[in-house]
Amino acid sequence: MYKDVEVEIVLDREKSRRIKEIRPTKDEYFMLIAKLVSLRATCPRLRVGAVAVKDGYILATGYNGAPRGMEHCIDAGCLMVGGHCHRAVHAEQNVIAMAARKGISLEGATLYVTHFPCDTCFKLLINAGIREIVYEEMYPNKATEILLKEAREKGIVKIRQFRLSKDRVKAFLEELFSEDVV
């Protein structure tokens, strides 16, 4: 049926060059998604977003907010104990909860997260099988620092910081809303 159809390779060098320039790197791609996810957070004290990734696939996402069906901080107010809000489920905990509900293993996955995890989340992530944490902002917590030091020394989890460049994000948004995107 295709016997007489001509085949040609079309490479638009100019367009391809432009696409390569604007195409997010994997770090940019996943951190940007984590940031978008954080927009859904409902605790006014801090909005955190997280994405678990393995082999280039997104396994689960999470942001901090009230347990399913329960009242959010932005409606009912933060439930403060010792300077911390106890109403919201942390973003990282929600990633683990989503994976549990959907029967997805996080073994060997990388977590992209907008803020470095608290000590509870850090411990949970290790036991959920997360092997690398890529964070944008350091969120100071003495207990995490101590646990982090040990986990690093023992090679239990890899940690690195990745900051999105505002100029790059602006360029992505411009590209998304530009007229010639089809």
Ligand SMILES: [Zn+2]
């Ligand atoms: Zn809150």
Ligand SMILES: [Zn+2]
């Ligand atoms: Zn936490």
